Amino acid sequence: MADEKKFVKEITPQSEDFSRWYIDVIRKGDLMDYTPVRGCIVFKPDGFELWERIQEAMDRRFKETGHRNAYFPMLIPESFLQKEKEHVEGFNPELPWVTEAAGEKLEERLALRPTSETMIGHMYSQWIHSHRDLPVLINQWANVFRWEKRTMPFLRTSEFLWQEGHTAHATEGEARQETMQMLEIYREVVEQVLAIPVWKGQKTPSERFAGAVETYSIEAMMKDGKAVQAGTSHYLGENFAKGFDIKFLDRDNQLKYVHTTSWGTSTRLIGSMIMVHGDDRGLALPPRVAPTQVVMIPVGPVKLREKVMERFDPLFDDLQAAGVRVRADLREETPGWKFNEWEMRGVPLRLEIGPRDVDKGEVVLARRDTGEKMAVAIDQAVEKIGELLEEIQENMFQKALSFRNDHSHLHINTLEELKGHITRAEKEAKVAGWVLAGWCGEDACESKVKEETKFTSRNIPFEPPVTKETCIACGQKAQHTVWFSRAY
Amino acid sequence: MADEKKFVKEITPQSEDFSRWYIDVIRKGDLMDYTPVRGCIVFKPDGFELWERIQEAMDRRFKETGHRNAYFPMLIPESFLQKEKEHVEGFNPELPWVTEAAGEKLEERLALRPTSETMIGHMYSQWIHSHRDLPVLINQWANVFRWEKRTMPFLRTSEFLWQEGHTAHATEGEARQETMQMLEIYREVVEQVLAIPVWKGQKTPSERFAGAVETYSIEAMMKDGKAVQAGTSHYLGENFAKGFDIKFLDRDNQLKYVHTTSWGTSTRLIGSMIMVHGDDRGLALPPRVAPTQVVMIPVGPVKLREKVMERFDPLFDDLQAAGVRVRADLREETPGWKFNEWEMRGVPLRLEIGPRDVDKGEVVLARRDTGEKMAVAIDQAVEKIGELLEEIQENMFQKALSFRNDHSHLHINTLEELKGHITRAEKEAKVAGWVLAGWCGEDACESKVKEETKFTSRNIPFEPPVTKETCIACGQKAQHTVWFSRAY
Structure with missing residues (x-):
């Protein structure tokens, strides 16, 4: 235990070295681990659950706007990548290649996908023939690879997880509208679920996606003042349609190229969220994505524990029944140690009950975002906790917004x-x-x-x-x- | 349209050539497409949605039994694979290899994972030190690769999607219990959701997973009498613990190897479901996984369409509000053409309304599983449909069970x-x-x-x-x- 106590103390202060602070909190918060494969990390359960909640929030909105999920091959023939000139120039330097399989050298090298415009472009050219086949509105959840020199957990890894939407439309207007619609969905999820304020805007030509006519992004400010591009949405014009010959017979009986879009967000959102909300005490997770929203800790002398547990257990059940992600910490460590531990892990609310609280019919709630502690009548605890989680979510957004505006x-x-x-x-x-x-x-x-x-x-x-x-x-x-x- | 009508007619009868029948129905049912990458397919939206529903059903049960999802690197260093002798012998012949990345030859080849015991074994050796670290109960949803000679869409593809659970336990008893628990979850999902009866049992030594002490499986009979191994659960004993040095300090202060398990199901479940329920008219999808459960088709003369739509539209809304996955087919094709089309796509229930039905306050329901048609009072349609979907689900299971028993x-x-x-x-x-x-x-x-x-x-x-x-x-x-x- 002594060791772990030391760990908590050992978080490098943000002001001293922000990068070291970041690595400290994600490792001590048990979100990830390094692996022997260059630039590839393990998304541990607490880290992966953040991604699952982001997926849930995104996927629901994609489906509400008429998109469906599909899955395309991960391996992309080299010749496909060559078909869009800017695209291959942009991605070629970062590609890993499969050159042999099942004991034989392959005739053509296969790239691990860095993004799927080319494979999907090829398939769309097979599927789209008439205006009645349009629009095609497809999203894919997948792993992608970019073998970059400098990596940073979550923010830039050789393999990462993302979603990539790929749509094809009959007209430029409709494709441009789609590009904007998806950017707005990204803003909504990132602001409302991750509590990260963003600027929607257009990338300058030099920062455009390789092969796009226009790239739009949402940009977020980290606590060190640096920016993270938190999501991008591209209007690809006819570029990939021409590269892959995706044509359709329009109502006017003319053969035309489709207009395509693509849009993506990735596990770098996890890293952004940490850098926006974390502090010198560790992680701070917005309630809507936190794997644990409330941690319950019994306090007071062990010999009075039974009396405490008589109120503790039913409250735990009530919270769970109310849909709160609650966790009880009944380990042998001291309450003080546990408080530090769960603060460090970013749990939005801590609930304490001791024998005196039981006498008074109360529980104590402590907020991760403000440090505020308050006594609440036990029979109002479930309702109050529901309200507080909403309040914390909103407050975390407002704090991030103030920070951004101040800087x-x-x-x-x-x-x-x-x-x-x-x-x-x-x-x-x-x-x-x-x-x-x-x-x-x-x-x-x-x-x-x-x-x-x-x-x-x-x-x-x-x-x-x-x-x-x-x-x-x-x-x-x-x-x-x-x-x-x-x-x- | 003429073309498409011909397509429907062109399904090869099962009795003539079962494999050709299979390829016909999955292509005409729009579930998949071939790609230029050897043995890799596209899971098209209707095919992928089947997988999403399987994922949903599995994932909920994994979490209810205390498992959490994580994500491990897809690339596995060659030296990792060497650490468990039987394992490498089993998988080596099928591996694709990354040998170069970002313009440079790699020092060590990296395999595209065929399964993740080795990578996960390595990580567990870093994470597990004490009995208090156990059990570790982790699942991963991922793409995997097995470069096999003969491929068949969904059933055997070079890249496929699956889940792989990997757990570590302090005792053999606990690990064996886990192995059985997961096998039972597989049985439950496959029987209750996919309506496929299975036999739970133990594999003979020659059919064991490479590196396992025991392999258990659920086995299903296809309509051609052949078997599909629909899920496997392995008790790995201390084999991988020894290969990767996964040890823990037990309560008795002895350093011991953990006992590990792994268990998996994959997109081959989609193929199995098709081969169990499909017939010469096409796909037949169990209601619990069908992307569309009810298709609504207006019938009768076009000039009376308005009158029909007055009842059609509110019923559509009511069904949707009741949580039924309903789709309206308002295309210009004839009702007969649409009937064939949706039968071929395996939609469990068809709902027809014509002007005479409106006069009588009725709708007509047609079951995909029995072919039965019935008139139902329009104000009881939502309730009746809910009941019928349950009935069809059960009937499809019973039919499959009878077929299995008969053969x-x-x-x-x-x-x-x-x-x-x-x-x-x-x-x-x-x-x-x-x-x-x-x-x-x-x-x-x-x-x-x-x-x-x-x-x-x-x-x-x-x-x-x-x-x-x-x-x-x-x-x-x-x-x-x-x-x-x-x-x-």
């Missing part, structure tokens, strides 16, 4: 000002955050910002808090107002 | 009798079915049966309908009563 800088207008801001933040060990900047639209200006500050364009928000007039790099008239920041 | 031969006692039986069946173009036979326990006798008849041992049923006294091959005293048949 979003709207009045930096030149590269010099930006550099000064970054230098100041570094000197004072403060979070540099995001900067809203004007951009003339030239790649060169975007590159200049990146080279000189490591800030990259996140997206061009649909509804920027202010509109910028001049390009941060060249001072010319701005065409766009863009979020810039460091990013994962 | 299970209990009184064949010698190899000569078995050969005679098979020859007779072939001559009369009848289903040879299964044979319950005595077995002395010698591998040589089991092999002899296989070589001379192509009948392989399926399992040693826990509760055989009769007990056999002598070995079918050598005539010596039987140690076991075994199901033999041809198998997929």
Whole structure:
């Protein structure tokens, strides 16, 4: 036990080293483990359950909007990847290849899918012939591979889990509408379920998905001020339709290319959630995704435990019956040790009952988000807990929103000002955050910002808090107002 | 349309060529498609939805029995596979290998997992130290690869989807109990949800999972009399614990190896369900898994359609509100064409409404399983449909059970009798079915049966309908009563 107590104490403070803090909390929170395969992690049960709840929330909304799930082969023939030029250039450097199987060398190498536009494009070309075959609205839950140099658990791993939607439409308008609809679903799930505020917006051309006409994203701010691209939705135009010859006979008897979209979110959402809500005491999980929403801990002298358990057990059953994900910690450790442990694991609410609480007909509730403790009449506990879980969910979103707003800088207008801001933040060990900047639209200006500050364009928000007039790099008239920041 | 009408007519009769019948119905039923990757198929939405319902039914039961989901890397280092001798011998011939990634040759080849005992064994050795860490009860939903020579959609594909449970226990007794518990869950889901009767039993040593101490299975009879192993549960003893050094400090302060189990079911259940229930008219899907449970079709002259739709639309809404998976077919095709189409797709119930039905306040219901048609008062339709779906589910199970019993031969006692039986069946173009036979326990006798008849041992049923006294091959005293048949 002594060891484990030390573990809890050993979480590196965020202010000291955010990356080490992150690794500490996900390991001590038992969410993942490293494996001997380069960049591949195990999603342990508590980590995987977060993904299951994200899946549930996403999948329901996909189906409500008419999408159905399917499953396509993981292995992609090399020749498929070649069919869309930008696509292969974008993904080729990161691909793992199967070159032999069942004792024989393969005639053509097979890539482990980095994404499935090519395989699905090929199949759609077989399935789509007439306007009556459209739209095709399919999603896939799958593992994907990107053999990247630097990996980070959940945020960037060689193998990760995701969903990828792939749709085909008769018209550009309908495909563009689909792209926006799915981006909005992503925003809704990420804000409402994961309590992470995001900016919806358009990626600049340099940050587009390889092969897309337009890429849209939702972008979230971590507690170190860096950004995570939390979901993307692409309007692919006719690019893949041309590469894979996906044509249909329209009502006007003309043979036309379909317009396709694709959209994805992945297990990096787990990492984002941790970096948005966690603190120096450990994980902090929003009630809607927390594997355990309430942990019940009996307190007081062991010789009075029986008396406590007489109230403890029925309350546990009542909470479970009310659909609360409740867990009882009846281990031998001290209450204090358990409090630390469950705080570290991010459980939103702790419930304590001791002999004196029983006498008073009360229980004590402690919130992970605010640290607040309160006594509640035992016969009102179930109702109160339901309310508190909602309140915590909302409060966690509001806290994240305040943090984001506090670290979003709207009045930096030149590269010099930006550099000064970054230098100041570094000197004072403060979070540099995001900067809203004007951009003339030239790649060169975007590159200049990146080279000189490591800030990259996140997206061009649909509804920027202010509109910028001049390009941060060249001072010319701005065409766009863009979020810039460091990013994962 | 003419084309599609022809398609329906073109289902090869089961009696003519069962394999061709199978391919016809899964393609025309839109469940799958072939791909250019050898032995890999697309699970199309209607096929994948069957898998989603199986997943739902399994996953709920896994969780109710204390298991949690996790996710382990798909790529397995070659050295891991070497650690359990029988295991590597069993799987090595079927493995695809990643040999290069991101432009570089890998130092060690990585196999695409055929199953995950080795990767999970390695991780468990890191996680398990004390008796307090036990039991570990983890399941994984994943894609797996077995590069086999002969493939068949759903039943045997190079890539398939499955769940694999992996548990570790302090004692042999507990591990054996787990093995049996999971086998019983498989039986329950396959019988109650897929309406497929199965025999629970033990595999003979020659048919054991590579590396297991004991393998248990549920075995189902297809309509061509062949068997499908529909699920397996393995007691692995200390084999993998020794290979991967999974030890724990027990209460008695002794360092001991854990006892592990593994158990799996896969997308081959989809294929089994089709081969158990389908007929010459096409698919027949049990209501509990059918993507569409009721298809509603308006009939009668188009000029009276409006009158029909006044009753049609509210009934559709009522059924949906009652949780029935209902679909309306309002296409322009003739009712007769639609009837064929939905019969072919295996929808359990068809609902027709025409103008005369409206006058009488009735609807007509037609059952896929019996062909029976009945008029039902429209205001009782929702209730009646709920009852009928239950009835159809039960009837499909009973039909499959009768078929199985009719083709299970209990009184064949010698190899000569078995050969005679098979020859007779072939001559009369009848289903040879299964044979319950005595077995002395010698591998040589089991092999002899296989070589001379192509009948392989399926399992040693826990509760055989009769007990056999002598070995079918050598005539010596039987140690076991075994199901033999041809198998997929």
